[in-house]
Amino acid sequence: MFDAMRKYAARFRTSPRAEVPDGRERRPHNLFEAAAAYVAARTEDDQDGIDEASAWVSPxxxxxxxxxxxxxxxxxxxxxxxxxxxxxxxDLLGLPAS
Known part of the structure; x- marks a missing residue:
């Protein structure tokens, strides 16, 4: 079980770095940046933003x-x-109070 978790976490450490057009390296997006961009794009019904944020990290x-x-x-x-x-x-989901 811990081996599977270790392999999963290792994927984030070894992900390729993105390059800026002028050849400089920049750090890749982390999962929290991707989640924030994804949720904001979903809220604004921005399909391009959803697609872009979805490509930053694994599903x-x-x-x-x-x-x-x-x-x-x-x-x-x-x-x-x-x-x-x-x-x-x-309340956020529109469900009746329990």
Missing amino acids: EALSFGVSELASRAVAALARERNESPRTVAR
Whole structure:
């Protein structure tokens, strides 16, 4: 099990660096940058932005980043509204209060 996790994490460390047209290297996007760009593009219904952010990292990494972003957003809204995260999550999804 830990071997699989180690191999998965190694993919991020060994991903190729992107090059800028003038030949300089720049660091690749990380999964949180990809998730933020992806969610923002989805919110704005920007298909080009969705496609671009989706190409920055693997689908698994993007899924993890979006999940982490959702968790942090719900926690922040819950603190702001002084409500439970469960209440905020259900409200955001249009579900009745439990």
